[in-house]
Amino acid sequence: MCGIIGYTGRRSAAGLIIGGLRRLEYRGYDSFGVATKPDDGGIAVFKKSGRISENECALDDLSGHHGIGHTRWATHGIPDDRNAHPHMDCRDEIAIVHNGIIENFAHLKKDLEGRGHTFRSDTDTEVVAHLIEEHFSGDLFEAVRMAVKDLEGTYALLVIAGGDGRLIAARNSSPLVLGVGDGEMFAASDLAPLLEHTERVIFLEDGDIAALSPGGVEICHAGKAVTRGVERVAWRLDDVHLGGFAHYMLKEIFEQPQVFFETFRAPVSDAVAHAVSRADNISVVACGSSYHAGLTFAYLAESLCGLPVRVWQASEYRYYPPPLPGSAGAGLVVAVTQSGETADTLAALKQAKAHNLRTLAITNVPGSSVTRIADSTYLMRAGPEISVAATKSFIAQLAACMRILTRLCGNSFDEVISRAHIAIGEALLTDVSDAVAICASAASVFFVGRGPFYPAALEGALKMKEITYIHAEGYAAGELKHGPFALLTPDTPAIALCMPGATHGVMLSNIKEMKARGAPVIGVGVKGDAELAEVVDVFIPVPETEEVLQVLTATVVLQLLAYHTALALDRDIDKPRNLAKSVTVE
Numbered sequence: 001m002c003g004i005i006g007y008t009g010r011r012s013a014a015g016l017i018i019g020g021l022r023r024l025e026y027r028g029y030d031s032f033g034v035a036t037k038p039d040d041g042g043i044a045v046f047k048k049s050g051r052i053s054e055n056e057c058a059l060d061d062l063s064g065h066h067g068i069g070h071t072r073w074a075t076h077g078i079p080d081d082r083n084a085h086p087h088m089d090c091r092d093e094i095a096i097v098h099n100g101i102i103e104n105f106a107h108l109k110k111d112l113e114g115r116g117h118t119f120r121s122d123t124d125t126e127v128v129a130h131l132i133e134e135h136f137s138g139d140l141f142e143a144v145r146m147a148v149k150d151l152e153g154t155y156a157l158l159v160i161a162g163g164d165g166r167l168i169a170a171r172n173s174s175p176l177v178l179g180v181g182d183g184e185m186f187a188a189s190d191l192a193p194l195l196e197h198t199e200r201v202i203f204l205e206d207g208d209i210a211a212l213s214p215g216g217v218e219i220c221h222a223g224k225a226v227t228r229g230v231e232r233v234a235w236r237l238d239d240v241h242l243g244g245f246a247h248y249m250l251k252e253i254f255e256q257p258q259v260f261f262e263t264f265r266a267p268v269s270d271a272v273a274h275a276v277s278r279a280d281n282i283s284v285v286a287c288g289s290s291y292h293a294g295l296t297f298a299y300l301a302e303s304l305c306g307l308p309v310r311v312w313q314a315s316e317y318r319y320y321p322p323p324l325p326g327s328a329g330a331g332l333v334v335a336v337t338q339s340g341e342t343a344d345t346l347a348a349l350k351q352a353k354a355h356n357l358r359t360l361a362i363t364n365v366p367g368s369s370v371t372r373i374a375d376s377t378y379l380m381r382a383g384p385e386i387s388v389a390a391t392k393s394f395i396a397q398l399a400a401c402m403r404i405l406t407r408l409c410g411n412s413f414d415e416v417i418s419r420a421h422i423a424i425g426e427a428l429l430t431d432v433s434d435a436v437a438i439c440a441s442a443a444s445v446f447f448v449g450r451g452p453f454y455p456a457a458l459e460g461a462l463k464m465k466e467i468t469y470i471h472a473e474g475y476a477a478g479e480l481k482h483g484p485f486a487l488l489t490p491d492t493p494a495i496a497l498c499m500p501g502a503t504h505g506v507m508l509s510n511i512k513e514m515k516a517r518g519a520p521v522i523g524v525g526v527k528g529d530a531e532l533a534e535v536v537d538v539f540i541p542v543p544e545t546e547e548v549l550q551v552l553t554a555t556v557v558l559q560l561l562a563y564h565t566a567l568a569l570d571r572d573i574d575k576p577r578n579l580a581k582s583v584t585v586e
C-alpha cells in the first residue's frame with residue numbers, strides 16, 4: 001500500500017527521491033518522508049503528514065547522494081508527522097522505510113522497550129529500526145540480516161545508516177524492484193518511479209537481502225550469495241506522464257482502444273494455453289474492479305463456451321472451507337489482479353496451490369508477486385496505471401479474459417473481438433453531460449443491468465462512489481424491487497443499461513417501475529432505440545454492435561460519467577480520499 005524508494009549514486013538524492021515519491025503516491029498519500037546521508041556524516045530527515053504536493057519540502061537540509069523515501073497509507077498509527085516514515089533508531093543513526101505489516105511488532109516493541117529502547121511513533125515499522133540498532137556494529141547488511149530473522153509479517157525495507165555507505169533492501173511478501181543505472185542504483189516498490197532513470201531492473205525474491213552501492217548490488221538469500229537476472233522493462237516513460245490530459249484517469253480512459261487491442265493480441269504462452277485447454281471448470285479469485293472483470297468472464301465463459309466458472313472475492317475464498325474432495329476435477333484457479341500484489345488475491349492463490357489446484361494469473365505488472373506464485377501468467381499490456389480508480393486495466397482484464405475464451409471455444413468470436421478497439425474508440429465520444437447534471441446533485445445513484453451488463457453496472461457504481469464520493473450501488477435490475485425500491489426518490493437517479501437482446505423488454509419494464517417510484521432514469525442503450533429514449537429522462541446512445549462489445553462500450557460510458565461527475569464536484573480524481581491503488585494488507 002505504501003510506496004518506498006531508495007537511491008545511491010552520483011546525483012543529489014533528495015530531489016530524485018521526492019520525484020519518485022510523486023510517482024508512487026497512488027500507493028498511499030496520507031504522509032511522506034525522506035532521509036538522506038549527507039557527505040559530512042549522520043542522517044538528515046524530513047517527514048510530514050499530508051501529500052507531497054501540498055507541502056513545501058525543505059530539500060536544502062537533505063544533502064547527500066544516498067537516501068530513502070516513503071509515501072504512506074496508514075495502518076498502524078494515525079497519519080501524522082510522528083508516524084510518517086522514515087523511522088529511526090534511538091541514536092538517529094539508522095533510518096528505515098517499510099511497506100508491509102510487522103505482525104509481531106507489539107511483542108518485539110515490549111521486548112525492545114525492556115532493553116531500554118525509546119519509541120517515538122505508534123507504527124509497527126519502528127521496531128525494525130531498533131532491532132537493526134541492536135545488531136549494528138558497522139556492517140549494516142549483517143545487522144539487517146540478523147534483524148529480519150525476528151520479523152513476522154510482510155515487508156519491503158530500505159535502510160541507510162550513518163556508519164555504512166550502502167543502501168540495504170530486504171523483501172518478504174511485499175514488492176521490491178531494483179533499478180540498475182550507470183554508476184547509480186535504485187530500489188522501489190514498483191516500476192513507475194524507475195522508468196525515467198533506467199529500463200534495467202532486478203526483481204527481488206521473497207527472502208532476498210540486497211546491498212546496493214553506486215557500482216552495483218550484492219544479493220543474499222538464506223545466508224548465501226545469489227545472482228538475480230537483470231531484465232529490461234517494456235513500459236515507456238510516456239506512460240507515467242499526463243501528456244496534456246487534466247488527470248491520469250482521463251488519459252487512461254482514452255488509452256483503452258490501444259490497450260484492448262494490444263492485450264487481446266498479446267502472445268499466449270504454451271503454459272497458459274495448456275492450463276486453459278485442460279480446465280473443466282474455473283474459479284476466479286479477485287478484488288474490486290478485477291472481481292467485476294471475473295464476473296464478466298464467468299458470464300461469457302458459461303454462455304459462449306459452456307464452461308462452469310465460479311467467481312470469488314479473494315478475501316472470502318481464503319476463509320471458505322476447502323474444496324470438497326474430488327469436486328475440483330480438472331479445475332483451474334485464475335487470479336485476476338492489475339497490480340499482482342493484492343494481499344487477499346495472493347493469499348487465495350496460495351491457498352489454491354495448497355489444495356493442489358492448478359493456477360493462472362492475469363496481471364498487468366511484470367515481475368509482480370502473483371507471477372511468482374501462479375503456475376503460469378497472462379500478462380496484460382495496459383502499461384502503468386497511475387489513477388487509483390482502475391479503468392484501462394479493467395478493459396485489459398476483459399481483453400485477457402476474452403482472449404482466453406477464444407482458446408476455450410475456438411476462434412468463433414475472434415473476428416468480433418478484433419473490432420473491439422473501434423467500438424471502444426466510438427464510445428469515448430459519448431456526450432454524458434445531461435446525465436452528469438443529474439448525478440452531481442444526487443444523494444445516491446443506482447446502477448442496474450442484467451446478464452453481462454450486471455457486472456458492468458457493479459463496475460459503474462464502484463467508479464462513481466470511488467471518485468465522486470456519491471453513494472452508488474450496482475444491482476441486477478430484477479433485484480431492485482426486493483428492498484432497494486424503498487430508497488427510490490427524485491434524489492436517487494438510476495442508470496439503466498438497456499441493450500438490445502433477450503433482456504431489453506424486461507429492462508424497459510424495470511425502468512418504468514423505477515420511474516413510477518419517482519426516480520429519474522438515465523438509460524444507456526444503442527442509437528435509434530426510440531422505445532428506450534421515450535421512457536427515460538436522459539438517453540445516452542452508444543453505437544449498436546454485438547453484445548460482447550456492448551459490455552465494453554457501456555463500461556466506457558460509465559467511466560466517463562463517473563469522471564465528469566467527479567470533475568463537476570471538484571474531487572481529487574486521481575487520488576480519492578482514503579483509498580490506495582495497491583492493497584497489500586488483508
Ligand code: G6P
Binds near residue numbers: 287288338581582
Ligand atoms: C484497490 C484498487 C482497485 C482495484 C483493487 C484490486 O482497491 O483501488 O481499483 O480494483 O484494489 O486490485 P488489483 O491490483 O488486485 O486488481
